[in-house]
Amino acid sequence: MRIDxxxxxxxxxxxQSPDELVRAAAAAGLDVVALTDHDTAEGWAEAERAAADVGIGLVRGMEISTRHEGQSVHLLAYLPDPTYPPLAEGLTRILEGRVSRVPDVVARLNALGIEITEADVAAVSGDSAASGRPHVADALVQRGVVGDRTEAFTRFLNPGRPAYVDRYAAPLTDMIDAVAGAGGVSVIAHPWGRRSDERPDAATLAALAERGLAGIEVDHQDHAPAARERLRAIATDLGLVATGSSDHHGTGKVDHDLGCHTTPPEQLHRLLELAAAAAARSGRATPQPLLLP
Structure with missing residues (x-):
């Protein structure tokens, strides 16, 4: 069973639209795919219809922008009720932060002599729940300033680059609590993927596990093989689920093809058992996995 x-x-x-993504996952030979858009559940209904049509398993989730001890941490939330007020309010504030920094990013690019407008960004963001840096990158590609998103981030948009603007990210522990209250489970995405100091370290992950963290995304394209093995050992020691995935963005991220990393079936089953227990504790009407093999 191949699970992304x-x-x-x-x-x-x-x-890709949610429909296109799910159909691409089926065409890539996946048996189960999770849709985990940033800070939103907007694509869930369309993905559910596509999954039922093509007969692929679907797990609904989201990737929440958080911060912990001064560090950016992305939190994958699986099967929460997105209408649970503490979660919904947190997501709204995060999305507002995404939108609000676009004018400042555009202004910094203009100051560098790059002709780009907020309308250019809006034109490429389409029906996204919120415009953000990837859409600025797409607008730069459209303008011929860069060849792809990677170049846009490397030259202009990453932290420390001339057009970078910080934004609000929710406290990690608050979001772990909110996901649990919403009847879902949380997994830290690519924890060491963008850092060289291996933070959050084992002690921090242990404290987060005590708080309710369910797992760690171990097998990810941004983790070197040695890092994956160290993270897998930490997950085993702490009794956390160890997941794997592509972090696929369509053509928006190179070398992250659907299924390039996958989650072992036994790890998915553990994650779903934890989600069922969280749903029962919360009393929320949570989304259920669809058509799992």
């Missing part, structure tokens, strides 16, 4: 638990559609910063 981290993908993005145009509801956030992917380049």
């Amino acid at each position: 638990l981290h993908t993005h559609s145009r509801a956030s910063d992917g380049t």
